[in-house]
Amino acid sequence: MLSLFDLSLQLNGFPMKEAKAELRKIVALSEKEHEAFLENKKVEIVNFHLQNNPFYQELVGSNATNWDNLPVLNKRNLQKPLLKRLSNGYSSKNSYINKTSGSSGDPFIFAKDKYSHALTWASNIYRFGWYGIDFNSSYQARFYGIPMDFIGNKKERFKDFLSHRFRFPIFDLSDGVLEKILKKFQKKKFDYINGYTSSIVLFAKFLQKKNILLKDICPTLKVCMVTSEMLFEEDKILLEQQFGIPIVNEYGASELDLIAFQNPNGEWQVNSETLFVEILDENNQAVPNGTSGRIVITSLFNKAHPFIRYDIGDIGILDEKSTLKKPILKKLIGRTNDIALLPSGKKSPGLTFYYVTKSIIEDDGNVKEFIIKQTKIDTFEIEYVSENELTATQIQKIEKAITIYLESGLKFSFSRKEKLERNENGKLKQFISLIKEIKE
Template sequence: MIYTALVSGVLFPLHEKLKKHSSVAVRRHMEQTQYWPLPKLQQLQQERLRALLLHAQQHVPYYRDAFARIGFDAARDFQGIPDLVRLPLLDKAVIRANIETLKADNAQNLVRYNTGGSTGAPLTFYVGRHRISHDVAAKWRATRWWNVDIGDREIVIWGSSIELSAQDRVRMVRDTLMRTELLSAFATTESGLDGHVERIRQRKPKMLFGYPTVLARIAAHAEDKGIRMDHLGIRVAFVTSECLYQPQREQIERVFGCPVANGYGGRDAGFIAHQCPAGKLHITSEDIVIEVLDPEGRQLPPGESGEIVVTHLQSGDFPFIRYRTGDVGALDSEPCSCGRTLPVLKEIHGRTTDFLINQDGTLIHSAALAYIMRDLPEVRAFKVIQETLDWTRVQIVYDGQFNERARQGIEAGFHARMGKAVKIDVELVPEILPEKSGKYRYCVTKLETPWNALTK
């Protein structure tokens, strides 16, 4: 406790000050605004949104031209979030084509970032110190909701090449001081999982952080080996960057003896939302505006599912305005029992590419297919690849003797959901490999869905 207080109160603030970040002051302010009356919080959000649009119009060549083309004047025409529908959507292709004109003409000290490309489309973009400070502060605030803080022992199991290639001497010293240890999410062989289990037992961290798939795989490995992990004093397992499924949550909580805190965000879109101990996913609404759009680009009310589009209010140096995340979810109209007034994401269904399309044109959520596999204990891992409307491949890692009866059972489950005319090829593979980022994708369609055709 004393050392944690030293790190969170002295060492980390000094670290941020040397990097010229304002994250300490921002986090302190956020710990007040999370309890503000909702109208006051909404007013703050709207003021920041107006300021971002004015800044983009005045200082960002791409938006200066885009606003002029549609006859939009931020000072005259912006009244509230509903007016955002007049503005163009931003996606990875647009950013790639306009990466220089998306930089503000008064931006300084921009940092080049990359996404991992788990969707098959890596992205390069830029971030300023102001946005970095706010993203750090938002994550820090949410961490403290779970009775842990910077300076508590932490094991991060991650797959980004940025993190895993940055282990220079300065970073190693910093991580040692902050008591953070980074392990590779790619080490999923038998020996690699053995190593992760042993290191967690030795380290006895207060918190884990990683992809839900990888943490669940480590937990399953420990359980299979009869190795107890629920007595180590782990207080919380933070998961992010993939859709969290209930069986994964149950596996992690059972083995590690701690709650799972789901986080939603990305290197590009920012720290969007985080689960509190009461169970709700709170949006960082001081810095983030979320629109949920239908396939025609119309804003949907709370409770209705559509594509999540994000505007990052602190991204003026390289604006993310109406950025298509590729994720499908819904807002919640019900407040959280924890007392925080931050708006809530009701659910995140997954990525637009996590939906397969049926022969009659309806969408099939990947969870419907995951339930087929969940009922087959011999299936250790799987991946569904929809090649055409008439052909879907199912890759499985099977524990035990795979026979014709097992194959027929899997085919029957898929036919029941996708139609009897669809050809289902079941392929036995030794393992399901992660994407280059270290993330796993259970369900991939090569077809265009209504979400992919969302109006730009």
């Protein structure tokens, strides 16, 4: 008997039964069989697009001699009308169409054929199942953005109803709103939490201040999945302390699939069933496991639109113990465009500032959240939300730490805000560079 969630997907033309059966088959393959499956799928998807997709034919030209010669795509390649990128036989009527969030600064519209999108859902269902979560029956507390226009809002609310979830819009997370969210947890029997990392961390800080363990007031809670933004180790510890449940780190991209999902052994397991993930250097050559490089992903099933060797804009490291069937993401370092260019010519990931300032200004729990903007090559603005203004001593400490981690002579200004600007989806971009030289 199909349940409401599966049924709604099936009615929208996503063949869930077939997708789930195919995924079960792939998961059951041995290491050796998986290797053969992967090679076949790579050849099959490239050949399909070379024969049926004029956009991809043009991109590849005469480079189709072997896998390593295929071009690496990025979002800018794809910022042209969708109709020019679709494969023959696919249209907006018979495909799943959506747009990326633009959190990397390069939003674009993409398509998946319906079978490929059904596999994405099958993959989600399979992974959430590791923690006893069933999309048809488990009740989700969802910390996400929501469209503000009437129709978009109602559509999303209806989807929430079908998907058995209750949404907390995250555009305003002041204490009064967090108090209301807390009351919902007292009344409703939520099974799990899912949503943007920064919003869920903010809720945990609120609980910490009130000395409340969430599991005590909502005993049905089993697990919390955070997504879309970096999860820092100290935030993970805080979430575990205040929620009293396992915290699962999820890494995905709307145009692809779930890319990596923390398994019950605490490993960040890469999806090798519907994706092929490579880590490449700047010359598009694969780097050895254990070495950092650009995360480049191939969607093995999407026939409507080519995502073949697609540079997602993130830097990461695969664990040395990874295999083709079970790759493990050792570390996600952050987006390639979150790089600060310094006066000495040094390039530093934006996260460096984040770690430095985070370690110092969060000691007393005064600062709730902050973002760092680079406005000139030697000038940075730190915007923060806090109970009290930062003291001169705290500011001195931050500046000293930045000199140690980065270089001396950098200028900083600090401005306290009521709330921070999030993008239209409600995500918080923690480091923003406003200087042109950094953009590729």
